[in-house]
Amino acid sequence: MSISGNAPSSETFDNSFWSILRESVRGSSRDFTKGPIGLAIFLLAVPMILEMLMESTFAIVDIFFVAKLGADAVAIVGLTESVLALIYALAFGLAIGATATVARRIGEDDPAAAAKSAAHVIYLGVITSVAISIIGIVFAPQILTLLGAKPHLLEEGSRFMRIMLGGNAVVVFIFLLNAIFRGAGDAAIAMRVLVLANALNIVLSPCFIFGVAFFPELGVTGAAVGTTIGRGIGVSYAAWRLFRPGGRVHVGRDAWRLDPQLLWKLLKLSSTAVFQLLVATASWTALMPIMAGFGEVAIAGYVIALRVVMFALLPALGLSNAAATMVGQNLGAGKPERAEAAVWKAGWFNAAFYFLIGVIFWLFSHGIIGIFTTEPDVLRYGTSALHIIAYGFAFYGLGMVLETAFNGAGDTRTPTYLNLLIFWIFEIPLAYVLAYRFGMGPDGVFWAITLAFSLLAIASGLLFRRGRWKEKVV
Numbered sequence: 001m002s003i004s005g006n007a008p009s010s011e012t013f014d015n016s017f018w019s020i021l022r023e024s025v026r027g028s029s030r031d032f033t034k035g036p037i038g039l040a041i042f043l044l045a046v047p048m049i050l051e052m053l054m055e056s057t058f059a060i061v062d063i064f065f066v067a068k069l070g071a072d073a074v075a076i077v078g079l080t081e082s083v084l085a086l087i088y089a090l091a092f093g094l095a096i097g098a099t100a101t102v103a104r105r106i107g108e109d110d111p112a113a114a115a116k117s118a119a120h121v122i123y124l125g126v127i128t129s130v131a132i133s134i135i136g137i138v139f140a141p142q143i144l145t146l147l148g149a150k151p152h153l154l155e156e157g158s159r160f161m162r163i164m165l166g167g168n169a170v171v172v173f174i175f176l177l178n179a180i181f182r183g184a185g186d187a188a189i190a191m192r193v194l195v196l197a198n199a200l201n202i203v204l205s206p207c208f209i210f211g212v213a214f215f216p217e218l219g220v221t222g223a224a225v226g227t228t229i230g231r232g233i234g235v236s237y238a239a240w241r242l243f244r245p246g247g248r249v250h251v252g253r254d255a256w257r258l259d260p261q262l263l264w265k266l267l268k269l270s271s272t273a274v275f276q277l278l279v280a281t282a283s284w285t286a287l288m289p290i291m292a293g294f295g296e297v298a299i300a301g302y303v304i305a306l307r308v309v310m311f312a313l314l315p316a317l318g319l320s321n322a323a324a325t326m327v328g329q330n331l332g333a334g335k336p337e338r339a340e341a342a343v344w345k346a347g348w349f350n351a352a353f354y355f356l357i358g359v360i361f362w363l364f365s366h367g368i369i370g371i372f373t374t375e376p377d378v379l380r381y382g383t384s385a386l387h388i389i390a391y392g393f394a395f396y397g398l399g400m401v402l403e404t405a406f407n408g409a410g411d412t413r414t415p416t417y418l419n420l421l422i423f424w425i426f427e428i429p430l431a432y433v434l435a436y437r438f439g440m441g442p443d444g445v446f447w448a449i450t451l452a453f454s455l456l457a458i459a460s461g462l463l464f465r466r467g468r469w470k471e472k473v474v
Contacts, residue, residue: 021046027188032326033107033333037342041322045346047191048182049318054194057202062223063307065206067372071300073220074378076157078303079147080164082288085281087132087165091172093274094125095179096407097266102183102249103325103408104474107332111249118180118242119255120263124270125176129169136165147285148292156220163224170231177238182321183328184248189241197234201227269474273407276416283423290431290445294381298442301381304372309389312357313396319350320401324408328474331409336470343405343464350397358393361386381442388446392454399457402464410474418459427452 020039024046032040066073098121105114136143140161141154149157174197178190205226211217218225242251284306291302326342361368369382403415427448434444 025050025188025191027186032185033330033335033338037326037338037345040326041342041346044185044187044322044325045319047187048321049315051178051187051191051194052314052318054191054198055314057198057311060307060311061198061202062205062227063304064372065209066220066223067304069209069220071296071375071378072153074300074303075149075296076153076160076220077223078299079144079149079153079157079288080161081303082147082285083143083161084164084171085284086278087168087171088175089277089281090128090132090274091175093277094121094128094172094270095175096273096412097121097270098176098179099183099321099324100269100328100408100410100474101266102180103328104332104410106184106248107329112254114184114249115251115255116259116262117266118249119251120259120266121176121180121270123263124267125172129172132168133166136168137162140165148289150296159221160224163221163228167228167232170228170235173235174231174238177235177242180242180249181238182325185325185329186248187322187325189238189247193234193238196237197230200233201230204229269410269412272412272416276412276419279416279419280423283428286428287431287445287449290435291442293436294442297375297377298381300373300375300378301369301383302385302442302445304369304378304382305385305389308368308386312361313354313400316350316354316397316400317404319346320404322346323401324404327405327408328410331470339409340467340470343401347398347401350401351394354397355394358390361390361393365390384443385446388443389450392450395454395457399453399460402457402460405464406460406469409469410472411469414463414469415460418456418463422452422456422459426455
């Protein structure tokens with residue numbers, strides 16, 4: 001059985017389904033600017049989807065154990081996560097710059113330039129993570145108060161936030177280094193990094209939360225400790241693979257020679273991407289005070305539902321990243337039509353798959369949320385959130401591929417404008433109006449999320465068809 005009707009560019013590869021699946025997980029040496037598009041997407045997407053599954057498991061594992069401590073503990077995690085979402089935006093914005101530039105240089109068959117771009121993106125990551133650590137450690141209580149945390153949550157919440165924000169470098173660099181591997185087409189290495197980090201988190205988080213064996217019992221703070229250690233070891237492994245010879249990209253001594261012009265170019269590209277993602281993720285933070293008006297149980301239900309949604313949607317980002325790599329490498333190779341075809345193929349598959357996931361969530365939302373909590377009010381809010389958000393899953397799947405494709409081409413401005421208009425001009429005011437003016441309560445917030453992401457997918461599709469992203473120089 002073959003995965004595509006066409007033969008690949010090289011006669012040396014076995015094209016049976018199981019051989020291709022093994023190749024994708026172990027790491028492929030194929031040229032993704034040649035051969036069948038479906039085959040290339042499959043080889044890239046499998047490890048990227050597995051990588052994102054591991055990333056989403058981070059979120060779901062922690063909330064599973066933290067939920068055993070009660071609504072206050074879940075609220076602490078949720079409030080901190082609303083700030084961490086901004087850090088994820090910074091990390092992912094830098095990662096967009098890394099993927100776009102590294103993929104373009106690989107498509108141009110210039111691995112030395114790809115390595116130099118990777119080194120300079122790492123410089124930006126160091127500066128960013130140090131600044132965030134200082135802010136997070138010093139101002140954790142004030143940040144929690146600003147987000148609407150009740151006084152009795154401040155002491156433990158501040159400890160949790162200081163560890164998560166103070167150790168943000170592990171988040172920044174697990175995104176950043178994996179983005180370099182993805183841009184180069186070394187998706188299997190990025191997958192292994194997350195497998196290692198996640199396995200450690202699954203073991204360490206409950207040990208630190210509940211004080212298993214010789215581990216101290218740290219409560220909700222233990223989730224922060226376990227996650228930070230797990231990610232930190234994953235980052236160490238990624239750095240080892242990047243700095244040693246033998247991969248598609250090897251960041252050797254010459255790559256670290258400072259090039260101010262390249263650094264400025266990457267800063268402009270990444271800063272636009274960071275702003276794009278800050279606009280989107282800050283909208284989640286802005287929704288939190290609206291939810292806080294309905295109490296800790298509403299926040300807890302909302303947080304649990306969002307973790308489940310994240311668990312489901314992060315694999316879609318894996319397929320989106322595969323499309324972005326195809327866009328960057330094929331634009332570098334002078335094949336824009338191949339890049340466009342890859343995006344639409346990935347996008348429609350994602351939409352169809354997530355339509356089915358949305359149906360499952362719509363039918364079984366109560367049972368799914370019930371895995372994480374038995375508190376009646378938390379269960380009620382979480383069930384409602386998952387039920388309503390599931391209506392837009394097909395749009396989420398398509399929209400994620402299209403937005404990521406713009407970024408893979410280096411066109412970070414188009415998604416930025418879309419995010420600004422749809423999330424801040426449309427979603428947040430709509431959430432407030434529906435929740436308070438129309439008396440829908442938290443359901444109003446959930447409907448605003450669904451409508452905003454559906455509108456984003458439609459607008460992205462219309463702009464993608466115009467094709468101006470093909471002319472972007474990176």
